[in-house]
Amino acid sequence: xxxxxxxxxxxxxxxxxxxxxxxxxxxxxxxxxxxxxxxxxxxxxxxxxxxxxxxxxxxxxxxxxxxxxxxxxxxxxxxxxxxxxxxxxxxxxxxxxxxxxxxxxxxxxxxxxxxxxxxxxxxxxxxxxxxxxxxxxxxxxxxxxxxxxxxxxxxxxxxxxxxxxxxxxxxxxxxxxxxxxxxxxxxxxxxxxxxxxxxxxxxxxxxxxxxxxxxxxxxxxxxxxxxxxxxxxxxxxxxxxxxxxxxxxxxxxxxxxxxxxxxxxxxxxxxxxxxxxxxxxxxxxxxxxxxxxxxxxxxxxxxxxxxxxxxxxxxxxxxxxxxxxxxxxxxxxxxxxxxxxxxxxxxxxxxxxxxxxxxxxxxxxxxxxxxxxxxxxxxxxxxxxxxxxxxxxxxxxxxxxxxxxxxxxxxxxxxxxxxxxxxxxxxxxxxxxxxxxxxxxxxxxxxxxxxxxxxxxxxxxxxxxxxxxxxxxxxxxxxxxxxxxxxxxxxxxxxxxxxxxxxxxxxxxxxxxxxxxxxxxxxxxxxxxxxxxxxxxxxxxxxxxxxxxxxxxxxxxxxxxxxxxxxxxxxxxxxxxxxxxxxxxxxxxxxxxxxxxxxxxxxxxxxxxxxxxxxxxxxxxxxxxxx
Amino acid sequence: xxxxxxxxxxxxxxxxxxxxxxxxxxxxxxxxxxxxxxxxxxxxxxxxxxxxxxxxxxxxxxxxxxxxxxxxxxxxxxxxxxxxxxxxxxxxxxxxxxxxxxxxxxxxxxxxxxxxxxxxxxxxxxxxxxxxxxxxxxxxxxxxxxxxxxxxxxxxxxxxxxxxxxxxxxxxxxxxxxxxxxxxxxxxxxxxxxxxxxxxxxxxxxxxxxxxxxxxxxxxxxxxxxxxxxxxxxxxxxxxxxxxxxxxxxxxxxxxxxxxxxxxxxxxxxxxxxxxxxxxxxxxxxxxxxxxxxxxxxxxxxxxx
Ligand SMILES: Cc1cc2nc3c(=O)[nH]c(=O)nc-3n(C[C@H](O)[C@H](O)[C@H](O)COP(=O)(O)OP(=O)(O)OC[C@H]3O[C@@H](n4cnc5c(N)ncnc54)[C@H](O)[C@@H]3O)c2cc1C
Numbered sequence: 001x002x003x004x005x006x007x008x009x010x011x012x013x014x015x016x017x018x019x020x021x022x023x024x025x026x027x028x029x030x031x032x033x034x035x036x037x038x039x040x041x042x043x044x045x046x047x048x049x050x051x052x053x054x055x056x057x058x059x060x061x062x063x064x065x066x067x068x069x070x071x072x073x074x075x076x077x078x079x080x081x082x083x084x085x086x087x088x089x090x091x092x093x094x095x096x097x098x099x100x101x102x103x104x105x106x107x108x109x110x111x112x113x114x115x116x117x118x119x120x121x122x123x124x125x126x127x128x129x130x131x132x133x134x135x136x137x138x139x140x141x142x143x144x145x146x147x148x149x150x151x152x153x154x155x156x157x158x159x160x161x162x163x164x165x166x167x168x169x170x171x172x173x174x175x176x177x178x179x180x181x182x183x184x185x186x187x188x189x190x191x192x193x194x195x196x197x198x199x200x201x202x203x204x205x206x207x208x209x210x211x212x213x214x215x216x217x218x219x220x221x222x223x224x225x226x227x228x229x230x231x232x233x234x235x236x237x238x239x240x241x242x243x244x245x246x247x248x249x250x251x252x253x254x255x256x257x258x259x260x261x262x263x264x265x266x267x268x269x270x271x272x273x274x275x276x277x278x279x280x281x282x283x284x285x286x287x288x289x290x291x292x293x294x295x296x297x298x299x300x301x302x303x304x305x306x307x308x309x310x311x312x313x314x315x316x317x318x319x320x321x322x323x324x325x326x327x328x329x330x331x332x333x334x335x336x337x338x339x340x341x342x343x344x345x346x347x348x349x350x351x352x353x354x355x356x357x358x359x360x361x362x363x364x365x366x367x368x369x370x371x372x373x374x375x376x377x378x379x380x381x382x383x384x385x386x387x388x389x390x391x392x393x394x395x396x397x398x399x400x401x402x403x404x405x406x407x408x409x410x411x412x413x414x415x416x417x418x419x420x421x422x423x424x425x426x427x428x429x430x431x432x433x434x435x436x437x438x439x440x441x442x443x444x445x446x447x448x449x450x451x452x453x454x455x456x457x458x459x460x461x462x463x464x465x466x467x468x469x470x471x472x473x474x475x476x477x478x479x480x481x482x483x484x485x486x487x488x489x490x491x492x493x494x495x496x497x498x499x500x501x502x503x504x505x506x507x508x509x510x511x512x513x514x515x516x517x518x519x520x521x522x523x524x525x526x527x528x529x530x531x532x533x534x535x536x537x538x539x540x541x542x543x544x545x546x547x548x549x550x551x552x553x554x555x556x557x558x559x560x561x562x563x564x565x566x567x568x569x570x571x572x573x574x575x576x577x578x579x580x581x582x583x584x585x586x587x588x589x590x591x592x593x594x595x596x597x598x599x600x601x602x603x604x605x606x607x608x609x610x611x612x613x614x615x616x617x618x619x620x621x622x623x624x625x626x627x
Numbered sequence: 628x629x630x631x632x633x634x635x636x637x638x639x640x641x642x643x644x645x646x647x648x649x650x651x652x653x654x655x656x657x658x659x660x661x662x663x664x665x666x667x668x669x670x671x672x673x674x675x676x677x678x679x680x681x682x683x684x685x686x687x688x689x690x691x692x693x694x695x696x697x698x699x700x701x702x703x704x705x706x707x708x709x710x711x712x713x714x715x716x717x718x719x720x721x722x723x724x725x726x727x728x729x730x731x732x733x734x735x736x737x738x739x740x741x742x743x744x745x746x747x748x749x750x751x752x753x754x755x756x757x758x759x760x761x762x763x764x765x766x767x768x769x770x771x772x773x774x775x776x777x778x779x780x781x782x783x784x785x786x787x788x789x790x791x792x793x794x795x796x797x798x799x800x801x802x803x804x805x806x807x808x809x810x811x812x813x814x815x816x817x818x819x820x821x822x823x824x825x826x827x828x829x830x831x832x833x834x835x836x837x838x839x840x841x842x843x844x845x846x847x848x849x850x851x852x853x854x855x856x857x858x859x860x861x862x863x864x865x866x867x868x869x870x871x872x873x874x875x876x877x878x879x880x881x882x883x884x885x886x887x888x889x890x891x892x893x894x895x896x897x898x899x900x901x902x903x904x905x906x907x908x909x910x911x912x913x914x915x916x917x918x919x920x921x922x923x924x925x926x927x928x929x930x931x932x
Contacts, residue, residue, distance in 0.1 A: 021634030044665040045735055046824055057737045063661050067634050133823030134732025281674055438669040609822050612728045
C-alpha cells in the first residue's frame, strides 16, 4: 500500500505527513494529529460528533477520505480556541445555558453552531435548527443548545451585551438557580478526553469476534492463523481466564467471552490484540469457530413453559428473578368492584444509543496493578468482579472511570473491560478497544421488553378496589441488572395510587435475545406506561375526567405504599394541578369535552416541523439569501 | 471499514478515464464518498478492501454548471448544497431547493454530488424524482484509444433498478443535463423517520407553470420516489392536468391515481396513503412557489381547523 504525502493547514499550522490512503479525515486528525475534539459517534455521517471545517465548509470528517483534504485549510474545535485564547461567544453561550451534559456531542454541536452563524449571522431559530439538523444529542436536549446559539448570535451582532454570557447571579439556594457546570469549559472546547480519545505509548488495539448464532455450542476455536498474522500480539478466548469467570450486577452468569456456548447474536467469542485496528480486524476474520446451533427461545412467555430450551443450567425454569408482592385480600377487592378492566400492554427493547460507543484502555502498571480505564457506571463493583475473574487480590486491580459520554444505565455492566484486562496481562502492553456504533447496538444491553397484564377493579365513583399486575420481562441471555430492574418495576407497579388490595408478580426471564439491562427509569417506564394507560381507559369506561380519577386515588401525605414505605410528603396533587393548568386541560370525561380544544397550539406548544426557512419566499427575497 | 491499496486524484478527465481502464477489477470511482464510505460497514458490505479508488473531485471539467438553450448542464461534481446557495441555480431548477433542504444535512450536502446520487440508484434517492421532472439526461464519457467519447442517455433509461444503471465499467458520468424551468414553481415532499439525515420512505417532486391568467396549467411535471424499484415520472397525471383549469376537485382526482402504482415490497398500504396526500401537497406548494392561487385553499383551511 503506497502512502500518501499529505500537506494541509490544520488550525493555522502547516503540516506534512505521510499517511495511508484509506484513512478518513477523522482518523487522520485524531490518530495522526492527536486532535480528539472531533469524535466518532457513528462512523456513518449520522451523528455529527466528527464535524470539522474544510476550506471554510463544515463537513463530517467520518465521510471524507483524508486525500480530499490535500492542500486544504482544516479547522477543528481545537482551532476555535488556540492555546491561551478564551472561549468563543458560542462556547461561552453553551456554558451559560448548560448546553453540555455528557459532552460527547458538544464539540460537534459547537462546530455546527459556529458554522450556522458564520453562514448566516442573522439566522432565525428555524434556520438554526435546520443547520444543526445533522448533529444528534442524547442527553443535554436540544432546547438549551438552541438557546445558546441564539444568545451567541445576539452577542456577536451586538444586540445583546457580552454580560449575557456571564453566569447568573447566585441566589441563596442552588435550587431554582442556574448553577454553571464546572466541567463545561472542557466539553465546549473539545479538550475533555473520553476513553476512546486516550492514547498510551506502545498501545495495542483490540477487535472482537462475535457470535452469529443465538444459541450454539462451541465445538472448537482455531486461532492459529490469526495469531500468525504479522502485527498480531495475542488472541484471547475464555480459556485465558485465570480465575472464576463470571460477571453481572446480581448474578455472575456471564463469562468474559463465550465459554463452550454462545447465548445471543453478538456475544463475544474471542478477541485479537494487534498493532492497529485494521490488522486486528483482519485477524478476527481468520479465527475459525466450529458452532453447533441448538434450539433457542426468543419469547419470554415461551421460555417460561415446560420443555423450553434452557438458557442457563443453574436456572432450568429460565427465571432470572420473580418478585411477588401481596397486600390485602385480592379476591375481596375484586368482589367489591363495580367494574373490572383487564388489558395487556407490551413494550419493546430500546437501545440507549449514547453518543459515546463503549471504549476502554487497560494496562498493567509498574506495581503489577491491572488497570482498566473506561466509562464504567459501576467501577467499584467491576473492580471486585474483575479481581475474582483474573484471580488477583483486590489491591492489584484498579478501575479508573473516564468521562461517560452518555450512559443511561447502559454502561453499568462490565461487558468488555474483562477482555481488555486479559489482553493487557497477556501482552504486557496497554490495549485499547473502541466499539463501532454497529457493535454497540448489536452486543450491548437494551431496555427490558415487557408484557404487562393489568387487571383493575373499581367502584362506580372511581375508587380502585384491587389491582392484579403481572409483568413478564425479557431479560435476554444474561442476568446483568435484571433483578434490580424487576424490583423497581414491582415497587412502582401500581403508580402513586392508594390501592387496598394488590397482587403483583414481576418476572425477569432468560431468552436467547440480546441481554436486557439497566436503562433510565430502571423498570419504572414499563410499569408506568401500563398503569397510566390503564387509568385513562378506566376513566373513559366510568365517564370520569382523567385528572379526576387520578385525584380520587392518589396517595396523600403519610400514605403507606404496598412495599410498606411511609411517604412523609406526597406531591402528586400539586403535580396534577400544575400539569392540568399547563396543558390548558378542558375538564370533563373523555369524549365529552367541548367542541374546540384549548390544549392544541398556542403558547407552550410546539409547532410542527418545517424545513426551508432560509429559502422560503417571503417577498423579501434577499433577506432569505444565504451568504 | 473501507480500505484501499491505491487512492488516485486525477485532475483531468482523460487522466481519470485512463486510470479507470488501468486499475484492477473491483476498483471504484469516488465523488463525495457519502455513499461509498457508509456502504463498507457492518450490516452492509462489511470491511472492504478496494484495489483502487479514483477520486473525481479534483477534475476541473466536472466542476460548475452552464445554462444554454433552455438546458442546464450540471458538472458531475456539483454538490447538493449548491442547489440551495446558488441563486441562479435556484431559479433554473425550481425542483431542487426543497429536495436539497430535505437531503441529509448541511454538512453532507457540501460533499454529496447529484451525479453520485443518481449513479448510486437507490429507489429512494431524493435527487431522481426532481431530475426526472426536469427531463434530465446523463452525459457519460469513456476512452476509445486515446479519444474521449461521450454519449447521453435519459435519466429514465439510465436507472434500471435498485443499484443498477446503464453505466459501463470504464465509463464516468461527466454531467447531468436538464431543462431550465425558470418561471415554474417547484416543490418536494418527503417522509422518513425524522427530519434530517433520513432516507425517504416516499418522496415526490412537482414543477408547475401556470398561464397568464393564473388559472390554467401551462405545464406540469410530477415524479415519485421510494414507491418501487425505480423512481417514476407520472405522465398520465400530468396529461390530466396540462392545459386544464385547476380546481380542487381536479387536483383531488389526479392525486388519487398514483397510489395504484406503489409497488414497494414493504409498507405498501402506508405508502399508498402517503402518495395521495403528497401529490396534492406537491401541487399546492408548487403553485404557492410560483405565486399562483391554490384552488380550494379556503375550504381546506376550514376543513383542517
Ligand atoms: C447520513 C447520510 C444521509 C443521507 N441522506 C440522503 C438523503 O436524504 N437523500 C438521498 O437521496 N441520499 C442520502 N444519502 C446518500 C448519499 O449522500 C447520496 O446518494 C449522495 O448524493 C451520493 O453522492 P456522493 O458524491 O457522495 O457519491 P459517492 O459515495 O462518492 O459515490 C456513489 C456511487 O456513485 C459512483 N459515482 C460517483 N460519481 C460518479 C461519476 N461521476 N461517474 C460514475 N460513477 C460515479 C461511485 O462509484 C459510487 O458507486 C445520505 C447519506 C448519508 C451518509
